[in-house]
Amino acid sequence: MNARGIGKTVKSGDSDLVILRDIDLGVTRGEALAVLGASGSGKSTLLAILAGLDTPTSGSVHIDEQDIFSLDEDARAELRGRSVGFVFQSFQLLPALTALENVMLPLELTDIENAEQLASEMLTRVGLQERLHHYPKHLSGGEQQRVALARAFVVQPKVLLADEPTGSLDAESGAAIIKLLFEMNREYGTTLVLVTHDENLAARCTRSVRLAGGRIAA
C-alpha cells in the first residue's frame, strides 16, 4: 500500500481547515505500521483516506498497484470487499445480527457459498465458539471486539486497518485483543495499519510514524 502527497482540507465557516498536508506513506506486504498521534492530529482521517472511505483533497493511494481514487465509489467498495479488513474503536457490529451473522456478512456480500462454516470457524479461532448465536448487546466489549476481528479476518484481506482497536476496552481485555490481533496478522500474512495513541502498542509494530499538525513528524 502506497500513499503519495496526501492532503485534506475542509471548509470551516469562511476559512479552510487543513487536516492533513503532503503525507507520503508506504507499507510493504506483511508489515505492521503504527500511526501515532494526539487527538485531532488527523490519524482517523488518514486511515479513512487509506481505506478509500474518504477522498483526499490532493495525492493518491495505491493498493496492489491500483490507484484507488481513479475508481468510483462503488469500485472502491468492491476493492475493499476483496482486499481490506477493518477493526474499529466502537466495534461497529450490527445490533440486529448475531455474532455469527455479523461475521458472515462480508462473505455473504461477496456471495461466498459456505459463509456459515467459514464464519463459525473464524469465531472458534477467536475463542467465541460458545457465543455464536449471541447478539452484540449480550457480549462484553472484549467479546464484541473479537467478533469484529473475526469479521475482519474472515475474508482473508491483504490489508487490515485498525482504528484504536482497544480504545473502548479495559487494560486486560485490550491486551488480550492486541495479542490476538498480532497472532492472526502473522497467521494470515496480512499487512496491518494501526492507528493508536498508545506507545506500548505502537512498539509491538514493525514500524511507527507520528502525526502532528497534519504532518508526519518522525
Place this chain on the structure above:
Amino acid sequence: MRQSLRMLARDWRAGELRVLAAALAVAVASVTSVAFFADRISQALVRDAHQLLGADLVLYSDHPWGEAMRLRLDAAGVERAEAVNFVSMVLQKGESQLAGVKAVSESYPLRGRLRTAPSPGAPDAPAERGPAPGTVWLEERLVGALGAPVGSRVRVGRAELEVAAVLTLEPERSANFFNIAPRLMMNLADVPATGLVQTGSRVSYYLYAAGSPERIETLQKAVRPTLARGQRLDDLESGRPEVRASIERAQRFLGLTALLAAILAGVAIALGTRRFVERHLDGCAVMRCLGATQGKLVRLYAAEFTVLGIAACAAGSAIGYGAQTAISAALSELIRAELPAPGPLPAVQGFLVGLVLLLGFALPPLLQLKNVPAVRVIRRESGFPKGGTLAAYGAGLAALAGLLIWQAGDLKLGGYVVGGFAVAVLAFFVISWGVLRLLTQRAFVRLFGRRVRYGLANLRRHTRGNAVQVASLALGLTAVLLLTFTRNDLVDAWRRSAPADAPNRFLIGVQPDQLAAVQRFFDSRGIAAPELYPMVRGRLTAVNRKPVSAADFDEERAKRLVEREFNISYLDALPAHNSIAEGRWLDPKQPEVSVEEGIANRLGWKLGDELTFAVGGQSFDARISSLRRLRWDSMKINFFVIAPTALLQGYPASFVSAFRLPAGAEPAMSELARTFPNLTVVDVGAAVRQAQGVIDQLIAAVQFVFLFALGAGLLVLYSALVATEDERRREAAVMRVYGATRSQVTGAQRVEFLAMGAIAGLLATLGAALIGQLLAQRVFELDLPPSLALWIAGPLAGIALLSLNAWLSSRKVLRASPALTLRDSV
C-alpha cells in the same frame, strides 16, 4: 436474492419490520374487503341480468298504460306480460300487516322463473306461472307476521284470497337489494275486486316484453320517443337504475373510507421506514466498508422490501377476504339474494394499492440508505443524507390522490375527499403544533414546578414530531368518537324530535264519500277523530309558462321531485305546525299556492313565480304567494304545495291523516281495515323500527371498514411513538446519569404525554362534534345539542391512550440501565 431473504429474516426477528408489515396488511385488507364485497354484488348483478327484469324490456309508468301501448307491443311480435305494484294492508283474522303487493298477468315472468314452496322453510321448486285468480303467494316473512299458513285466507282490500304457496324467489326481487315491505303476489285479474286502485293510491304499472334481440331493439327505438312524463323504459343495460345507483353510492363510500385507511397506513409506513433507515445507517456504512456497492445495497433492500410487501399484501388480502364475508353477513337482511363467491380481481386491486403505498412511502427514505457515506464508521457525524425526499413523497402522494379520485369515480367527489382529508390532517397538525409551541413558551413554563418544566421542555424539543403524533392520534380518535358518541347522539336527537303525543299512524286513501263514515268510526271507538286533509295529485308541467323536465336539474333529488306527482292539498287556514317564512298566506279567492321553503330552494322557485300543474286531463296555474317552513319531524301530515280550496275543489281528491292511536286500541285498526278495505293504515312506529333496523345494518357494515381506519390510525400512533423512543430513552438515561430519580424521569414523561393526549383528545372531540353538526344539519335536518358525554369522553380517551403509552414507555426506559443505554447509543 438469498442474501435479501436472510436480511429480511433477521430484520423481522429484530422486530424492525413488524409495524411496517402490519400497516401494509391493514391497508390492503381494508381495500380488498370492500373490493371483494363489491365484486360479489356486481357479479350477482351480471348473473341475474337476464332475470333481473323478468323480461327483455320493461315499461314503467306511474299511471295506467293505455290500450295503444298494448297493441303496439302485440304488433311488434313480442311476448307481453303485465304487473301492477302497490303497498297495502293485508289482514288475517286479528292481524294486519303492510305488504308490497304485486299483481301479475298469466304470462309473468317472461324471463326467469318464480319459485315457491308448500310451507316456510320447505324445499322450493320453480313455478310455471304466477298465482291463479283467487289465490295469493306470500313471502315467508309475511306468512310469519300474519300467521297465515298455506290454505288460510287473507284480506287484501275488499277481496278475500286464499294463500296458495310461499313465494321464495321472483326475478325482479333478486335485483331489489334494498326492500322493506314483504311481498304478496296475486293475480292481476283480482285487482278490481280489492278496490285498492283508486284516486290517491300510489300505484306502479308495468308492461313486460320479450322476444328476439332485433324485435326488442326495433320496439325500443319506436317506443322511447313516445314515453310521457312518469314513464320509463328499462332494458338490460339500464335495468333498475335506482337500485344500481344506490348500491354504487354505498360501494363508493365504503371504498373511499377504505382508501382513507390506506392513506393513514401509508403514514405509518413512511414513519416505520424512516425509523428502519435511521437504525440501518450504521449497518449500511459498515456494509459499504465491507465492500457493498451502492447498487448492491439498493438491490438488497429493494428485494427485502419487495418480499415483505408481497407477504404483507397476501396477508392483507386474506384478512380482507375474511372481513368481506363479515360485511355481507351484516347486510344479509338487506341483500335478499345469494351472492356468488368473489373473483381474484379485488386481490389484484389490493396488491396494487399495497405496491403504491410501498413505492410511495417506503422507497424514498429507503433510497437514502445507498447514500450513506462509508466514512460514517469512523466519523459518526457523517450524518443522514438529505434532499429530494419531499419530491419523492410527492410522487407517492400524487399516486394515492389518483387512486382516491379513481375510487370516488368522480373528480369532484374525489377532490372533495382528498382535499377534505388533507385539510383535516393539516389543520390537526397546525393546531397541535401551535398549541405545543404555546405550552412551551418560557413565560408559561415558569409557572410550574421542576417536574412539569422537564416535561414541557421535552415537548419543546420534539415539537414537530409530537405534532405529527398528536395529529394522527386525533384522526384515529375522531373516527372512534364519531362511531360511538356522535352516532348515538344523532339517533337520540331524532327520537327526541318526535313529541310524546305525536301521531303514530298514517291513514291514506280515504275517499270523499267515506269522510263522514270514517269520522263516525273514530267517534264511536273513543279515539280522537283525526283531521283529514284533502290531497290532489298533480304533475308540475311548467314554471312561468316554461315547460319543466327532470333534465333541467343536475341534482338527483330535484330530478326525482320533478319526475313524480306532487301531493297538493287545499286548505284555507295555515296548518298549526307550519309557519310562513316569506310572503303572505293564501288569498282564498286568488289562484295562488304556498310552497315549502326547502323544495323551493331545491327547484329554484321564488315568490311570485307561476307554477302550472296537470291533474288528470286538466291543468291549473297558480302564483307562489308564500314560502312555508315545516317541522318534518313532527310526524304530522305535511304538504310541499298548498292551494286555496276554491282553486282545487273540482279535482279528484282523496284524504289523508295522521293520528295518535292510544295503546290498547290496536284491534280497532283491524276493524277499520275490514270496514273500509281500501284504506291503508301505516304504523309509524313499525316503519321507524324497520328504518332503524336498516340503518343499524348499514352502520354495522360500515363499522368494519372504520375499524380498519382505526387500526391504521393506531399504527400511525404507535410508529410515531416508537420513532422517538430511542431519543427519549437516551434523554432519560442522561437525566439519570446526572442524578434524576426514577420518579423525576417518569414524571417528566407523564407531563409530556398527558399534554399530548389532552390536545389530541380535544382535537378529536372538536372534529367529531363538527362532523356531527354537519351531518345533523345537512343530512338529517335535526338540531343536535352539544353532547356533554362527548366532551368528557373525547379528551379522556386521548389522555388514557397516551398515559398507557407513557407507562409502557417509562417502564422500558427505566428497566434498561442508563450506562447500557448510553453505550448502545455511542
